[in-house]
Amino acid sequence: MSEAKTIENAVCTFCGCVCDDIELVVAPDGKSITRAGNACELGRAWFLEHKIEDYPVALVDGQEVPVEDAIDAAARILVKAKFPAIYGLSDTTCEAQKEAVAIADYVNGNIDTTTSVCHGPSGMAFQGTGESTASLGEIKNRADFIMYWGGNPVEAHPRHFERYSAKAKGIYLPNGRADRTIVMVDIRKTRSASEADIFLQVRPGTDFEVLWALRALVRGKYVDETIEERTGVPLETLQDLVDRMKNCNFGVIFFGMGLSMTRGRHFNVAALLALATDLNAHTHFVANPVRGHGNVTGADNVVSWQTGYPFGVNFNRGYPRFNPGEFTTVDVLARGDADALMVIASDPAANFPRKAIEHIKSIPVITLDPKPTRTSQEAKVAFTVATYGVNVPGTVYRMDNVPLPLRPAFESPYPTDEEILRGIKEKVCELKGIQRKNVA
Amino acid sequence: MASELKIKNGKVYDPINGIDGEIRDICIRDGKIVDKVSDDAAELDASGMVVMPGGVDMHCHIAGHKVNLARKFQPEDHRHDVQPRVGGLRSGSGGTVPSTFATGYRYATLGYTTAMEAAIPPLGARHALEELHDTPVIDKGFYLLLANNVCLNQLLEQGRMAEFRDAVAWWLNNSKAYAIKLVNPGGDEPWKGRKNSNVHDLDQPISGFDLTPRKIIKALIDVSNDLGLPHPAHIHCNNLGHSGNYATTLETMKTADGRRVHITHIQFHSYGGELGKNPTSAAREIVDYINEHPNVSADVGQVMFGKATIMTADAPLTWLLRNMKKDKWINADTECESGCGIIPFSYQEHIYTHALQWAIGLELFLLAKDPWRMVLSTDHPNGGSFENYPKLIKLLMDKSFRDEEARKANPKAIANTSLLDIDREFTLQEIAIVTRAGPAKLLGLKNKGHLGVGADADVTIYDDMADKEAMFNAARYVLKGGQFFINNHEFCFDYEGSIYHVAPEYNREIETVLKPFFEDYYSVQFENYPVDDRYIAHGVTVPATT
Ligand code: SF4
Numbered sequence: 001m002s003e004a005k006t007i008e009n010a011v012c013t014f015c016g017c018v019c020d021d022i023e024l025v026v027a028p029d030g031k032s033i034t035r036a037g038n039a040c041e042l043g044r045a046w047f048l049e050h051k052i053e054d055y056p057v058a059l060v061d062g063q064e065v066p067v068e069d070a071i072d073a074a075a076r077i078l079v080k081a082k083f084p085a086i087y088g089l090s091d092t093t094c095e096a097q098k099e100a101v102a103i104a105d106y107v108n109g110n111i112d113t114t115t116s117v118c119h120g121p122s123g124m125a126f127q128g129t130g131e132s133t134a135s136l137g138e139i140k141n142r143a144d145f146i147m148y149w150g151g152n153p154v155e156a157h158p159r160h161f162e163r164y165s166a167k168a169k170g171i172y173l174p175n176g177r178a179d180r181t182i183v184m185v186d187i188r189k190t191r192s193a194s195e196a197d198i199f200l201q202v203r204p205g206t207d208f209e210v211l212w213a214l215r216a217l218v219r220g221k222y223v224d225e226t227i228e229e230r231t232g233v234p235l236e237t238l239q240d241l242v243d244r245m246k247n248c249n250f251g252v253i254f255f256g257m258g259l260s261m262t263r264g265r266h267f268n269v270a271a272l273l274a275l276a277t278d279l280n281a282h283t284h285f286v287a288n289p290v291r292g293h294g295n296v297t298g299a300d301n302v303v304s305w306q307t308g309y310p311f312g313v314n315f316n317r318g319y320p321r322f323n324p325g326e327f328t329t330v331d332v333l334a335r336g337d338a339d340a341l342m343v344i345a346s347d348p349a350a351n352f353p354r355k356a357i358e359h360i361k362s363i364p365v366i367t368l369d370p371k372p373t374r375t376s377q378e379a380k381v382a383f384t385v386a387t388y389g390v391n392v393p394g395t396v397y398r399m400d401n402v403p404l405p406l407r408p409a410f411e412s413p414y415p416t417d418e419e420i421l422r423g424i425k426e427k428v429c430e431l432k433g434i435q436r437k438n439v440a
Numbered sequence: 441m442a443s444e445l446k447i448k449n450g451k452v453y454d455p456i457n458g459i460d461g462e463i464r465d466i467c468i469r470d471g472k473i474v475d476k477v478s479d480d481a482a483e484l485d486a487s488g489m490v491v492m493p494g495g496v497d498m499h500c501h502i503a504g505h506k507v508n509l510a511r512k513f514q515p516e517d518h519r520h521d522v523q524p525r526v527g528g529l530r531s532g533s534g535g536t537v538p539s540t541f542a543t544g545y546r547y548a549t550l551g552y553t554t555a556m557e558a559a560i561p562p563l564g565a566r567h568a569l570e571e572l573h574d575t576p577v578i579d580k581g582f583y584l585l586l587a588n589n590v591c592l593n594q595l596l597e598q599g600r601m602a603e604f605r606d607a608v609a610w611w612l613n614n615s616k617a618y619a620i621k622l623v624n625p626g627g628d629e630p631w632k633g634r635k636n637s638n639v640h641d642l643d644q645p646i647s648g649f650d651l652t653p654r655k656i657i658k659a660l661i662d663v664s665n666d667l668g669l670p671h672p673a674h675i676h677c678n679n680l681g682h683s684g685n686y687a688t689t690l691e692t693m694k695t696a697d698g699r700r701v702h703i704t705h706i707q708f709h710s711y712g713g714e715l716g717k718n719p720t721s722a723a724r725e726i727v728d729y730i731n732e733h734p735n736v737s738a739d740v741g742q743v744m745f746g747k748a749t750i751m752t753a754d755a756p757l758t759w760l761l762r763n764m765k766k767d768k769w770i771n772a773d774t775e776c777e778s779g780c781g782i783i784p785f786s787y788q789e790h791i792y793t794h795a796l797q798w799a800i801g802l803e804l805f806l807l808a809k810d811p812w813r814m815v816l817s818t819d820h821p822n823g824g825s826f827e828n829y830p831k832l833i834k835l836l837m838d839k840s841f842r843d844e845e846a847r848k849a850n851p852k853a854i855a856n857t858s859l860l861d862i863d864r865e866f867t868l869q870e871i872a873i874v875t876r877a878g879p880a881k882l883l884g885l886k887n888k889g890h891l892g893v894g895a896d897a898d899v900t901i902y903d904d905m906a907d908k909e910a911m912f913n914a915a916r917y918v919l920k921g922g923q924f925f926i927n928n929h930e931f932c933f934d935y936e937g938s939i940y941h942v943a944p945e946y947n948r949e950i951e952t953v954l955k956p957f958f959e960d961y962y963s964v965q966f967e968n969y970p971v972d973d974r975y976i977a978h979g980v981t982v983p984a985t986t
Pocket residue numbers: 012013014015016017018019038039040041042043044157158159160
């Protein structure tokens with residue numbers, strides 16, 4: 001009881017790297033973590049700063065109520081609404097994500113994840129052009145050419161280099177960093193850029209032009225020297241890069257939100273995916289998004305297998321429809337369509353555009369979060385939940401779609417997202433008279 | 441209280457028990473077939489109806505990373521084919537790669553109650569099981585991709601056969617798989633590591649290894665047999681789709697040397713002609729070999745005209761097709777284990793190769809002497825969706841319909857096959873063999889594919905109609921484990937279905953060999969790799985046969 005407990009091979013969900021080699025030491029009182037071995041600075045802070053605080057489990061209209069009453073209130077809001085929207089989901093387990101999609105289905109609502117505000121354009125580009133991709137271990141074992149485009153892994157994904165790419169040792173790259181060429185493409189010289197062999201500083205907003213020029217050069221087409229005036233990158237540099245890409249054994253381009261959420265958006269990503277595809281005529285070449293949230297990739301997967309579409313899905317007609325721009329949450333709110341909102345593990349009232357936030361303030365909102373947020377302060381029903389990974393077991397998907405099991409460190413007095421959502425689902429079915437006779 | 445049901449007056453087709461269209465009663469208690477029930481049992485009058493065991497699909501692609509990529513890849517394939525929510529059942533999308541719920545409901549609608557996902561890399565086993573859990577009604581399982589496994593190939597090239605066998609058993613146990621799958625054996629290494637090349641001959645050395653495809657094939661056939669797995673090595677041969685590939689297929693079958701082996705979607709491996717030129721039919725050569733060799737079984741992998749989705753662990757093949765079509769393409773490598781390629785596809789009557797593929801598939805069905813060893817599949821969704829099965833059944837049962845369809849297809853292709861000369865029409869009993877009894881037997885599922893005492897009460901009841909496509913399109917009743925899923929054409933209960941898997945014995949010491957490999961070359965911890973029981977809510981462990 002008073003012994004410090006150790007958990008080996010725990011999974012960190014603070015960023016999309018989802019490192020699964022963390023050694024956690026739990027304090028003797030079982031209420032906090034005192035050590036997070038192998039974790040980076042961000043991961044350490046994530047684990048060590050996790051304390052069980054004393055928030056009410058459930059609030060309705062700011063008043064503390066029993067959980068069942070809050071579940072009842074939440075279900076009534078969702079059932080009464082004509083266009084209930086459910087949003088968030090990237091920082092919770094797949095088990096909880098499944099329940100959220102089920103609720104959206106049963107209330108004929110809208111379901112969307114934080115993908116729509118980060119790599120949504122990448123998802124659309126993928127549907128248009130496809131992609132050549134690989135699990136991160138394949139990159140560690142084989143990639144002798146590694147390029148990062150529009151991302152800063154050293155600061156945002158601190159162990160990406162060490163575990164999966166630049167500094168990792170693999171089957172065909174026994175010397176790790178020395179066996180690889182690392183290229184960074186960005187609009188400014190970040191800390192990551194200073195670790196690269198080659199740094200390309202691209203003028204802001206010209207990613208598409210640079211990518212298109214690279215495609216042309218890969219295909220042996222003429223590119224005018226004025227490319228430098230527009231993009232800041234000399235033609236010789238591009239040609240040199242193309243020669244390296246064509247002649248490597250296994251190449252990869254990692255791309256981040258610096259590409260997907262800047263001018264050109266899904267056109268940028270499509271150009272990059274097409275470049276990687278074109279390079280397969282010469283050698284093996286892949287492209288991988290670098291995703292932020294711990295289980296945003298799980299959200300993409302769950303929503304896809306249950307509905308057929310990755311995000312921005314609407315059930316108003318009793319079956320799933322997909323239309324980014326129409327059913328993505330920012331748009332659903334900014335247009336004033338949604339007449340109720342349930343948010344799981346996200347804070348749209350803090351980071352959405354002003355028009356969307358104004359609408360949030362005018363409709364009934366339900367939140368599930370381990371801590372108070374700007375959105376929960378606007379909420380009619382607010383649940384405090386246990387934190388996935390730290391307190392809650394379940395499944396998460398790493399940014400390369402590899403599923404991993406969580407190994408929680410200690411129990412939380414709060415319920416899980418999954419439990420609350422399942423309760424709401426059951427109440428919704430009861431209120432709507434939906435029979436779910438299930439035989440195992 | 442026992443739940444009992446008697447299905448009366450139906451015309452029963454139960455080939456495993458030698459019942460061929462007799463009017464008989466089928467009795468059910470607590471989810472199983474029994475020889476009689478009490479007088480209080482509920483009754484269902486099946487007069488004028490055909491009663492069969494639930495269908496068993498032994499080769500399809502319905503769950504896991506590859507399928508989910510194909511699903512989110514093609515919104516254009518879902519929009520025209522929605523699956524509305526009915527009561528407490530879930531909604532979904534259709535097309536060639538339906539959402540998980542739609543997949544389960546639609547299989548059941550056709551009268552299928554079991555389906556096996558045919559290609560999962562071990563690293564993706566957890567994902568596959570999560571999707572299979574969300575695929576309702578049907579029982580299911582998956583085959584494990586092991587023919588391009590770097591760790592296993594290293595053991596093999598060093599001749600460490602005892603450890604190889606233990607490692608295979610470790611992998612089957614720790615991913616909760618049902619059978620061993622080989623796809624393009626040895627082809628991943630040149631694809632990933634040698635500028636997208638491939639292997640083309642069973643005796644050609646695999647770059648980077650002192651190994652040939654034949655050695656891998658032989659080793660995995662032997663291990664499947666030695667471990668007593670209920671289903672033998674399930675092989676997608678080298679050279680899929682290439683003209684002249686029937687020679688490779690024959691060589692692969694010969695490598696089994698009398699031991700049990702299953703060759704999958706054999707239609708794609710039955711082409712004559714010269715490499716790089718138009719294919720011809722080699723259905724005759726393939727069927728002759730199988731007719732003479734009872735250790736070999738196959739599923740056809742019939743091509744059906746219309747929309748399909750190519751999705752396979754055979755990445756070089758998909759790249760080849762992509763370069764012909766220049767359409768959108770997915771490649772997805774799994775570290776140390778597998779490749780994967782996906783493209784949208786459409787088979788068209790007027791195209792020589794497509795028409796030839798269509799005709800070769802039918803030749804294989806119709807020329808095979810033993811339907812128990814040449815069973816029905818479209819390699820869903822590679823040759824077309826499983827929703828084409830009713831039409832395929834009609835093609836097999838109705839010569840005039842078949843010839844009419846053949847006349848719509850490329851005449852040069854049809855003339856290059858023997859299709860129009862074949863008069864054979866399948867009987868309902870033969871349909872019951874290729875869609876249920878045969879696959880169940882090949883899978884070693886003793887309680888499936890028949891209606892004898894002790895069998896699972898997975899029962900399908902069709903209206904007896906002259907138009908076999910209409911008949912098999914929508915069963916009037918479907919019982920899963922004795923419960924009505926479809927009652928008089930209406931969905932009722934939802935049903936989760938079970939996961940079938942194997943758990944062969946092995947020496948635990950093998951972990952001391954595997955763990956160092958994982959530490960060096962995988963990106964996940966060895967301890968986080970095994971799939972635990974949480975992912976199989978309703979698991980059935982099928983024992984080894986000795
Ligand atoms: S890199 Fe990301 S997942 Fe890994 S320890 Fe750091 S914060 Fe956690």
